[in-house]
Amino acid sequence: MxxxxxxxxxxxxxxxxxxxxxxxxxxxxxxxxxxxxxxxxxxxxxxxxxxxxxxxxxxxxxxxxxxxxxxxxxxxxxxxxxxxxxxxxxxxxxxxxxxxxxxxFSNVISYFAILCTFGIFIWFLFEVVFGLYKYIKDPVKITNKRERFEAVFILFMSLFTTLILPDIIFGILYSFSLGLIDNKILEMENSIFEFSYTSFLIHYGLPLNSETIQSYIKLINEHTLNRVLQVLHVIICKFLDLTFVAISINYFLSFLNSFNNSENKNAS
The missing domain is CATH 1.10.287 (Helix Hairpins)
Structure with a gap:
């Protein structure tokens, strides 16, 4: 057959x-x-x-x-x-x-659509981060200065993306979820930037001195769905910090060692 x-x-x-x-x-x-x-x-x-x-x-x-x-x-x-x-x-x-x-079943369908939206953006975040780190070349396989420069550039871009992109993604999700509660948030001109900054403050535990940002945090803490989003935000950011940031530092140290080794060989 x-x-x-x-x-x-x-x-x-x-x-x-x-x-x-x-x-x-x-x-x-x-x-x-x-x-x-x-x-x-x-x-x-x-x-x-x-x-x-x-x-x-x-x-x-x-x-x-x-x-x-x-x-x-x-x-x-x-x-x-x-x-x-x-x-x-x-x-x-x-x-x-x-x-x-x-x-x-309108409420069930609405929550399902919202949770799917959360999941899609979080999947996008991981796909981008994983995709960037696939481009990082092992320092042992680098043979010339051009490859070393490209590898270091990709490494810094990967590290920068890992540190910044999660807060932008969750800023978009905070803006979306809170906009469902308060329509005024949807009418804000810079809502994504505003909530990305709020997300950045939550991520790194920086002081929340602004009254506007404190009102956003209060809204987040008052609704169960936003609490779930905040917990996911903190857990995912900690995971990325402890894994991919550590990987970036390890690669960077390897680049320095390979650079020092090549300099020593040239000197001898």
Whole structure:
């Protein structure tokens, strides 16, 4: 018996390409089928996010691997956004069964979407950090000054990203979660910067002298979901500090030793 030449994932993407135009045409021709189109689009973006590495590897000149994390983040966020639009449309639809289901479990679905958003950004954070450290070259394998400069530059970029990116990511999540509680936060011009700074203060335990930031911390501590987010923020930052920062320091010391060894050889 012959083995299948292609895997199931090879057939799934062409199937999406074939079915999508049909769903679009039906959604335009029959407005009541727009809900099916929305749900199908959410599934497509979810599939893209899960299989992003596989899909991009099919290109003749795939983008840098670090961009995979960004594309995956955008795909997952689009899936959640479209699914949220789908559920809000279902709740007001004329289909009694679906509208009753959406209204009855609206709180559960909302919390599920929020937790999925948290998980997607945290996954993006780890994917970026892990991806950067894959580019760091072992000092033993460095043969010339150019490679040494590139390796040191990548090392410092990895260290800087590990120290700064978690606070930016959690700043975005704080802005998102608190914006669901207070609409005024969504109207702020620099809300992401403001909450990234707040996240930075929480991470490093710096004094909270500003009354505005103290009000943000009070909001975080008053709601269970934000408390969970704060605990995740502290735990993940401590984990990254104790692992990847330590790895960076170890690599840096190895670079110094290799540099000193090369200088000694040249001197002799």
């Amino acid at each position: 012959d083995k299948f030449q292609y895997s199931l994932r090879d057939y799934f993407f062409p199937l999406i390409v074939l079915v999508l135009p049909c769903c679009v045409i039906l959604g335009i021709a029959i407005p009541s089928l727009n809900l099916i189109l929305l749900l199908f689009l959410a599934v497509i973006f979810l599939y893209f996010g899960i299989e992003m590495n596989y899909l991009l590897s099919k290109f003749k000149s795939p983008p840098p691997s670090l961009l995979y994390a960004f594309y995956r983040l955008m795909s997952f966020l689009m899936a959640i956004y479209i699914f949220t639009v789908f559920m809000s449309a279902v709740s007001t639809s004329e289909i009694i069964f679906l509208s009753d289901f959406a209204n009855k």
